Amino acid sequence: MIRIRDLVKAYGSLTAVDGLTLDIEENEIFGLLGANGAGKTTTIHMLATLLKPTSGSATVNGYDIVSQPAKVRSSIGIVFQAPSSDDILTGYENLHLHSMLYSVPRNTRRKRIDEVLELVGLADRKNDQVKTYSGGMRRRLEIARGLLHKPKVMFLDEPTLGLDPASREVMWKYVRRLVEEEKITVILTTHYMEEADMLCDRIAIIDKGKIVALDTPAGLKAGLGGDIIRIKTKDPTAVKSIESLDFVSRIEHSNGFLVLSVKDAKKALPILLQQVEAESAEFSSPTLNDVFIQITGRKIDKEKAEGGFMERYAKYD
C-alpha cells in the first residue's frame, strides 16, 4: 500500500529523514515510534504531499508522492497533530465542507457524513460548534473528516497527544474500529510506547531519521530474549531439576533468587512449579520501553510534548 525508497528530507545541515526505506501492507496498523524530532511527522508530511522530499521516492496506493500529488491526496485521510477543524463551524459543517473538497458525490454526502459521525461517536453533537468540543472529541471529528472520501490510507500523527488516559483509550477503540469497519491501512506516529504496543500490527522504531528496528510488537520484545522468571526456593535439588527443562535458556543466582530466562513465562511457569517447590515465584515480560532503550540507548522524554500552543491548550482542556 505504501512503498518508501531511500526517502530523505534535509533542512540545511539537519537531516530530518535520512534514507528511509519501508513497505507498509494493506489493512495493517503500522506504527512509527520515536522520540520528538526523530522524523516521524516529517515522514508523514512527505507521504501526504505537504512536503517535497529532498531525495528518494515513495508511492501511496500506487501513486507517486511527487509526480501524482492529487491522486495521492484523494487516496489518503490525515489527522494532524494539532486539531485543524474550524471551530466556528459545527461538526457537521466541517464535514460538509470537506466532503465537497474531496468530491464526495452530492447525493451520498449526507449519508456518508452521518456514517462517519456515527463511527466516531459524535452523531449527537454534530450540530454544535467545534469550539464546544473536548480535546478528544476534536480528534475524533478529525478522524471522521479523514474518512469521508473512503481513503485507502489513514495517517494519524500523534492521535492521542495531550489527551487524558480515558480519552486515549476511547481513541484506541475508534482506531481499531476504523480498520475493521472501513478496511483501511492506518499509519500512526506516536511516542507513547503503550499506544504502539496496544494498537500496532507492526512498528518501526525511528531514531534520528533512520529506522533502527522493524517488527511486530511481540517480535521486538522477543528480540530481547524473552521473559524473566524469579523463583525463591529452599529445595536443594531445584537447580538440577530446572536444568533438565529445555525451555529454560539460562539460570542465575541473585539475592537468594533463581533468575531464569525463558521464552514464554506464561507457559513455562506452571510446568516449572510442578518440578520445583517454590516459596514465591514471579515473572516479568520485557516492554516496548525496554526495547526502545536497548535499541536507541535512551528513554523517551514523556514530559516534553512537541508542537505549538494548541497541544498545551488541549492538555488543559
Added chain:
Amino acid sequence: MQSMIEDHMTKLYALWLREFKVFLREKSRLVASTFTPILWLFVIGSGLGAANPSTIPGVDYQLFIFPGIVAMSIIFSSVFFGSYIIWDRKFDFLKSVMVAPVSRATVFVGKTLGGMTTSLIQASILLAVGAAIGVPFTPISLLQAVAVILLMSFGLTSLGLALGSYMYSLEGFQMIVSFVVFPLFFLSGALFPLDDLPGWLGILTAADPATYGVDALRQAMLGAGSNSFALDMAVLFAYTAALGLFGILSFRRMKAV
C-alpha cells in the same frame, strides 16, 4: 469536462460557504468594520466640513467624502480579510485544506470570493446610509457602484491573501495594517480632491489602485471626479487582474507546513 467544471464549482462553493458562515457568526467583525467608516463619515465629514474645504462646487464635504468612505470600508475589510489567512494557518485549518485534492488556485479564488462577499455586505450598509444623507442614487449609479465595489474588493482581498501567505506570525498582520492598509486609504484621495496636489503626492496617489476606485465611485455617485468612469474602471481592472495573478502565484509557492 462537464463534471470537471461542476467539481470545481463545488469546491469553490465549499470554500466560499465556509468564509461566509464564519463572517455571519463573527458579528463583532461586521459591527466593528461598519462602525469605523460611519464614524469617519459623520465626525470627519461634519468636522472638516465646517471648515468648508473647497471640493466640488455645490457638494458639501460630507457628501464629497462619502465615496471615499465606501472605498475605505472596502480597503479595510478586503485587506484584513485576506490577511486572516495568517489565523487559518495558526490554527492549522489551512493545512487541512491544502492536503485536500484542491488546487491552490481554487483555494485562492474561493477565499477571494468570500472576501468579496463580506466587503459587498459592508459596503451595502454604507450605501443605505448614503441614501439617507442625500446621495442622489439612480439605478445606473447603484449598478456602477456595485461593479466598482466588486472589482476593488477582489483586487484588495487578493493583495491581503497574497501578503498573508508570506507571513507566519500574527505580528505580520500589524505590518500589513501599517504599511499597506493605511497608505492605500490615505493616498486614495478619499478625503481630498486630487487636482491640485504637490508633485510627490500626485505620483503616489496615481500609483494607488484605490485612487481609481474612489474616483470611479465619485463619478458614479456624484457625477464628478478627476478621470472618466471608463478610465477608472480600466485601470482598476488591470490592477485587479495583476493582484489576482500575484495572489495565485503566492498561493502556489506557499509552504503547506
